[in-house]
Amino acid sequence: MATVNYFLTEEQQMIKELARQIAREKIIPVRAELDEKEEFPWSIMKDLAQADLFGLFVPEEYGGLGGGCMDICVALEELSYGCIAVTTTYAASALGSYPILLYGTEEQKRRYLPPIAKGEKFAAFGLTEVSAGSDAGAIKTIAEEDGDYWVLNGSKQWITTGGEAEIYTIIALTDKHKGPRGASAFIVEKGDPGFTFGKKEKKMGLRASTTRELFFTDCRIPKDRLLGRRGLGFIIAMKTLDLARPGIGAMGVGLSQAALDEAVKHARSRVQFGQPIISFQAIQHMLADMATEIEASRALVYSIARTIDSGEKDLQKLSAMAKLFPTDVAMKVTTNAVQVLGGFGYMKDYPVEKMMRDAKVLQIYEGTNQILRNIIGQSLNKEYSKA
Helix, strand or coil: CCCCCCCCCHHHHHHHHHHHHHHHHHHHHHHHHHHHHCCCCHHHHHHHHHCCHHHCCCCHHHCCCCCCHHHHHHHHHHHHHHCHHHHHHHHHHHHHHHHHHHHCCHHHHHHHHHHHHCCCCCEEEECCECCECCCHHHCCCEEEEECCEEEEEEEEEEEECCCCCCEEEEEEECCCCCHHHHEEEEEEECCCCCEEECCCCCCCCCCCCCEEEEEEEEEEEEHHHEECCCCCHHHHHHHHHHHHHHHHHHHHHHHHHHHHHHHHHHHHHCEECCEEHHHCHHHHHHHHHHHHHHHHHHHHHHHHHHHHHCCCCCCHHHHHHHHHHHHHHHHHHHHHHHHHHCCHHHCCCCCHHHHHHHHHHHCCCCCCHHHHHHHHHHHHHHHHHHC
């Protein structure tokens, strides 16, 4: 089979093969059951921990493998071939860790990153609220100083691994009169007084990934849990999303590839009018478009991941592109895979039905694709105004 050579390093190839093995042997056999039961994939998380994949994004001095954006994208693509609900649980720990990696003090890094790297504790990221989704600057959760403590009041909505994670990076207002410039970032631990969780949300897809509200009612945390400096919270959140979005694109690529493989397999075996349906030009053209757009998505994600690893600082437009295109492709490819399978595709006995339900969230979380288009457009306006 002809494939594009992306010139992975030996280490990246090992990561790819390891993640692929876990996806095939551990995730695919149970993904339908996890989806049906809405069951948190504890066993698979232990497999990922034993494979050191939780340490992939953590620097070596804190017990990790010191991998970059390209390394984690390679892993996320392969794991998502199996199930993006399981992969989202894994990826959420990276998302929750990035604020600590980017802005944590040495003491904070040494306290929190080693157990995350070992998979002993999961991290989660708390930005979204009822009134603050795409408009992240509209958050209302507040943090006030009280002696040697910060006291948090408010709530966060739709938080991945909420209730399961032990370490939370939370964006809250320390000066509500300054808007986004009045936001700060904090580390909150499961078990902190005044920190509780809402019910487990029932979702259309991504059902093996736990989503809950977070509630802060006079939640007292020590002063040394502030990340960076006061007023830096919105910047921390945006820098975190800049690092994370290519990973979401990689998840879209893995999911799309799985859907295409199922569609081709069915088209080769399904006989109508005396011949396999893959012999019909209409089906061939659908599959051709799917394959081409998947490869374009993969090339985009990999090239931007490598650009990030090269040290490029201005990431907002590129990371938006790396998430936008592959996730739109994932929605299109999974929908077309259902169409190729016809009535079979609509049945839960076949995996493409689940893939289509799961794909939708990729266009929504970590920045809706409409907002990402705004970001790209605004970046272009700035760039051309300087030309």
